[in-house]
Amino acid sequence: MRQDTTSVVESKEPQKRGGMGVAETLGVALLIGFAGYAALFIAPTERTMGIIQRIFYFHVPSAWTGFVAFFITFVASIAYLRSRKLKWDRLAVSAAEIGVAFFTIVLITGPIWARPVWGIWWTWDARLTSSFVLWLLFVCYLLLRRLVDEPERRAVLSAVFGIFASFDIPLVYFSIWLFRTQHPQPVIGAGGSLDPRMRNVLLICWAALLGVMVLLIRQRYRLETLRHKVEELRTESARRSDWA
């Protein structure tokens, strides 16, 4: 029996490491490189905001990608509670962490753009505020996970919190939108139509960031699996030394 557990752990490992797509990583690296080039050189310069507007090609897709990541957390949390398979919990935490990373990019690039355009770093505008609250919610999700040691318990608690947080997202956006539209606010660049070249570059950037997201989530998932194995081996060895 004991031999078995160790051999399972060892036999799976080389396969996975070999399959950890070098090709995919290269592909995504090329794509993100091209996206950067497109955002800087292919997209036309915006008339009123000028060069600073180009940050938008990474700011907006980061937010979209973050949403995709949080949606993965939501689905994986439900899947965990239904199936009780820890792999779903690992996917949930991986996606949540990457989602937080993308929203951190959003919250950093936003003020960099706002300073020259609006003349202020931050304003309590609807989208800014809701993104901030959203970021806080998932930072709390990650904090909660650190404060529970037992893997199954951690998985259940964070899955339920993740589901609550996900249902909160539309409410946060709607309430803050309603709140801000009733209060004075700086005028933000009106919607209007997007130049087709700008739109295409935006979509390329989004595709590139989605690729990065998938790679990072996979990597993070693998790390979580390894941590889990280390934990198992540690308990196993503690048990054996108890017997000895």
Add this chain to the structure above:
Amino acid sequence: MALLRPTTILLGKELRSEFRTRELLTTTWVFVLTVLVLFSFTFDPTQAESRRFGPGLLWLALLFAGSLMLHPSFAREQVNDTLAALRMAPIEPVSILAAKILANLCFLLVAEVFLLPIFAVIYNLSLVPILGQLVLVLLLGTLALSTVGTVFSAISSQARMRELLLPLLLLPLLAPALIASTEATRGLLEDPPALSLEWTGLLAAFDIIFLTVTWLFGEYLLDE
């Protein structure tokens, strides 16, 4: 209606154990009162400012109080591991949560009944003409607080640093409820008072959504 009977029995148990000592009620009441007094130092409230900021202060104080007072809801079951006994009972696990949500709703509402007159006096607001609508807003807002708060108290009671964790989980999630209840209350204090359908609707939607989510996923928090 297999839920109703166990829920009422458990609710009776929660209320009885609280009203024997009234510890939660008195501490909550004094806490909110302290916060309301301290808030008045952060700005010197004139009549107009009280109308503008009063509702926000009231709801923020209630939210802080809730995030502290809801902690014992599950934590005190752990002392003698009474939650295990409840789980062994042949009842739907959701009824345990439902009873606690209702009990916490009652505690908060009782505390509010004693708070409102004092709030009205120290912030110079006349609440009598709008009492009916205000009760509706308080009911919806407090239900939001007690629903999410009770569920999160079940979560935080199973983690480390639980006293600190509950406010951390609860406050950002309740942001929409805070906005909606504050705005709805502010609408009532305006001249002429108006019950905002949008905000009360949003508050009701918040309650319905999270009661449903609790009903669907809450029981997972209770199993061992």
